[in-house]
């Protein structure tokens with residue numbers, strides 16, 4: 001008997017047997033039930049593979065970078081800034097749940113989890129400090145590789161919110177401990193003392209290695225990356241030197257290396273890059289330091305943009321958690337009430353505060369789904385828009 005005939009015979013046989021036990025109506029209900037159960041229990045992976053092309057996402061955060069900081073790249077840089085390459089532009093309101101002016105912890109929590117929280121919170125809820133799922137946890141379940149790049153410690157508020165859940169940003173040793181077991185596959189930053197010169201005398205470097213990380217604590221060495229491995233570049237200082245104090249091209253170089261490693265994964269990647277020290281320059285009211293940090297960040301933006309342009313399946317978002325310093329690009333002698341003495345030919349950067357401000361923050365987007373980043377909205381929408389862009393990427 002051929003296979004086809006055998007199948008027909010089998011279906012007929014089963015049907016007759018079932019008819020003896022159930023009525024026709026019951027058989028139909030049974031078939032419907034089986035089909036619905038099958039579709040319910042199909043793994044999300046299968047659904048994803050059928051409907052969605054895994055979208056790479058690179059989120060670049062210029063810590064403390066308001067519109068004037070960004071504008072400084074246009075007046076003090078030597079070439080057209082990479083910001084000019086973006087066509088889809090929006091603005092975010094950055095307030096957090098308990099204060100109108102936010103900090104980096106609450107700012108990054110909003111980007112990482114899609115929920116606002118209180119000043120100082122690292123991806124915990126404002127109600128009961130319970131953990132709020134972050135984008136790295138969500139995307140790694142879908143097969144994404146994930147990475148973090150910063151020029152302050154990896155335990156500092158901005159990167160921390162992407163892997164740790166802690167009620168206070170000050171608990172940097174707890175944050176370091178959470179990196180060991182996190183879903184992060186690549187990181188490059190400073191902050192080694194939080195891992196190997198701790199108050200509890202634990203050395204977390206061997207623990208990171210046990211957890212699959214190839215660790216490098218001396219320099220940023222490009223290598224032939226293996227996508228099955230994880231890589232940690234953890235530089236000795238708590239904070240790297242400022243660009244004006246001799247920092248090399250760590251930020252753009254690490255961004256390029258992260259992309260090189262992460263893009264070897266066929267199921268997509270998420271990378272967060274922080275221009276960490278724009279904020280520090282704002283707090284110090286140091287305009288030369290600030291301008292150099294913005295120009296350095298713009299180089300990292302260029303690395304991400306150029307990759308995305310070639311790759312075609314990568315969304316790049318450039319924004320900031322808040323503005324720092326009340327920075328402005330006024331005229332020389334512009335603080336004098338003698339208007340005739342103002343020299344509009346010369347820009348004299350100045351500051352209004354040593355802290356953060358509530359000014360709206362620009363958002364630049366490029367790649368599949370970039371148009372949904374237009375408009376004016378709250379900072380936590382960035383998270384939802386990143387996931388939405390991924391869903392729209394058929």
Ligand SMILES: [Zn+2]
Nearest residue numbers: 064104279324
């Ligand atoms: Zn700050």
